Amino acid sequence: MNIAAIKKLLDKDLNTLRKLENELLEGEPLSEEVIGVDEGEQLTHITGAIWALEQAQANGTEPHKEVRNFIARVRESIN
Amino acid sequence: MNFGKKQNLLNHNHLILFLNNNHYQLTINIIKMAxxxxxxxxxxxxxxxxxxxxxxxxxxxxxxxxxxxxxxxxxxxxxxxxxxxxxxxxxxxxxxxxxxxxxxxxxxxxxxxxxxxxxxxxxxxxxxxxxxxxxxxxx
Known part of the structure; x- marks a missing residue:
């Protein structure tokens, strides 16, 4: 997982990110560039960006801060 | 409306419903929760x-x-x-x-x-x- 790749996706809006997420889930070619060594990693980056933006909206925080929280979630899951 | 129900014993994943007197048959494929x-x-x-x-x-x-x-x-x-x-x-x-x-x-x-x-x-x-x-x- 590439934190910089998730942060780069924060420039996109949620609708675009959800569209990209759906393209990967449906096995379709991505309509925009997403960094990742494979489709799985690309999807993780998109999931992270979506989560960070949604959390930022809900909590009134900065998306970059929520990316750090996302990474903490990931680390806890495999601790 | 009355419904008859008969379980298809040949395949436990299917449920066959009969509408009484109208001979309609509905087969529902039940996906096994594996x-x-x-x-x-x-x-x-x-x-x-x-x-x-x-x-x-x-x-x-x-x-x-x-x-x-x-x-x-x-x-x-x-x-x-x-x-x-x-x-x-x-x-x-x-x-x-x-x-x-x-x-x-x-x-x-x-x-x-x-x-x-x-x-x-x-x-x-x-x-x-x-x-x-x-x-x-x-x-």
Missing amino acids: LIQATDNNYKDLLANNQNVLIKFYADWCGSCKLMAPKVRRLSEDESHSNVAFLDINAEQNPEVRKWAGVSNLPFFATIKNGNIIATNATSKIEGVEAMINELKLA
């Missing part, structure tokens, strides 16, 4: 009640997990694996079983026979999971 959702609260019981077990650990944030999910589900519905119990465990929400299995990355798979771990593998390749299942059956 993937069992397990948690810290019930995994020990599930391991005790099943000789051969494959556990898939996943998380909601994990992209590879989402892409693998339908492939593993198809494996679990394969009749040739009917003697294997397929458990689905959210690693983020179930720390006890996650640590017991030694989850180091996701998706993560563990095969268990008679309650003992046979093999583990952090893989995104369905071929790797199939190999684990075949090894489990021979163990």
Whole structure:
């Protein structure tokens, strides 16, 4: 997982990110560039960006801060 | 309106409904729930009640997990694996079983026979999971 790749996706809006997420889930070619060594990693980056933006909206925080929280979630899951 | 109901004894996955006197027939294909959702609260019981077990650990944030999910589900519905119990465990929400299995990355798979771990593998390749299942059956 590439934190910089998730942060780069924060420039996109949620609708675009959800569209990209759906393209990967449906096995379709991505309509925009997403960094990742494979489709799985690309999807993780998109999931992270979506989560960070949604959390930022809900909590009134900065998306970059929520990316750090996302990474903490990931680390806890495999601790 | 009255409905008659008859279970198709030839295939337990199908339910045939007859509308009385109208000879209409509706066949509903019931998909076998072959993937069992397990948690810290019930995994020990599930391991005790099943000789051969494959556990898939996943998380909601994990992209590879989402892409693998339908492939593993198809494996679990394969009749040739009917003697294997397929458990689905959210690693983020179930720390006890996650640590017991030694989850180091996701998706993560563990095969268990008679309650003992046979093999583990952090893989995104369905071929790797199939190999684990075949090894489990021979163990």
